[in-house]
Amino acid sequence: QKEVEQDPGPLSVPEGAIVSLNCTYSNSAFQYFMWYRQYSRKGPELLMYTYSSGNKEDGRFTAQVDKSSKYISLFIRDSQPSDSATYLCAMSARGSGGSNYKLTFGKGTLLTVNP
Amino acid sequence: DGGITQSPKYLFRKEGQNVTLSCEQNLNHDAMYWYRQDPGQGLRLIYYSQIVNDFQKGDIAEGYSVSREKKESFPLTVTSAQKNPTAFYLCASSIRGADYGYTFGSGTRLTVV
Numbered sequence: 001q002k003e004v005e006q007d008p009g010p011l012s013v014p015e016g017a018i019v020s021l022n023c024t025y026s027n028s029a030f031q032y033f034m035w036y037r038q039y040s041r042k043g044p045e046l047l048m049y050t051y052s053s054g055n056k057e058d059g060r061f062t063a064q065v066d067k068s069s070k071y072i073s074l075f076i077r078d079s080q081p082s083d084s085a086t087y088l089c090a091m092s093a094r095g096s097g098g099s100n101y102k103l104t105f106g107k108g109t110l111l112t113v114n115p
Numbered sequence: 116d117g118g119i120t121q122s123p124k125y126l127f128r129k130e131g132q133n134v135t136l137s138c139e140q141n142l143n144h145d146a147m148y149w150y151r152q153d154p155g156q157g158l159r160l161i162y163y164s165q166i167v168n169d170f171q172k173g174d175i176a177e178g179y180s181v182s183r184e185k186k187e188s189f190p191l192t193v194t195s196a197q198k199n200p201t202a203f204y205l206c207a208s209s210i211r212g213a214d215y216g217y218t219f220g221s222g223t224r225l226t227v228v
Contacts, residue, residue, distance in 0.1 A: 090216065100213055107155065
């Protein structure tokens with residue numbers, strides 16, 4: 001079983017739709033959860049960050065973490081053509097020495113928002 | 116503005132040649148990373164460095180080498196021993212560990228011709 005599973009899509013939605021992107025994971029030690037957005041031929045940029053379980057909202061974006069189900073989600077409300085990108089989930093466990101250097105990434109979901 | 120600069124953006128290499136990819140950051144971050152991205156494979160860690168003059172192998176270090184002589188710089192050499200080097204290479208940095216995520220550069224596309 002892979003540590004992080006993410007449906008690669010592609011996902012195509014009309015402008016204004018609500019988009020739901022998801023990842024599941026197997027390592028119960030993961031505590032830090034992130035979503036990155038990557039435009040074509042660019043580096044990923046950090047979109048949302050969540051520690052442990054719960055929700056976090058930032059404008060049109062909401063990140064949810066359910067540690068009991070080992071499931072994280074990113075919701076995009078009122079989606080725009082400029083949201084068309086690949087979305088990568090990433091997560092990290094706290095190391096025994098206090099810091100862990102490795103982020104584990106999902107393979108990414110390609111999203112297209114059609115005008 | 117603070118950030119990570121990768122150069123060049125596109126690089127072509129003949130088979131059998133070594134090539135070095137540049138990565139410079141002015142964020143004052145201690146840790147730096149190199150990832151490789153292939154279609155359908157996601158991001159795979161090549162090497163990372165926690166501090167100057169120290170680095171560790173990632174998941175796919177074979178055929179690659181790095182150095183960390185300065186805090187700001189973490190160049191990656193793709194050697195002729197790397198059997199399938201054509202890929203998109205991403206450099207990243209973080210304050211210390213991965214807890215708060217990485218800042219990525221804009222990437223270098225390497226093509227072997």
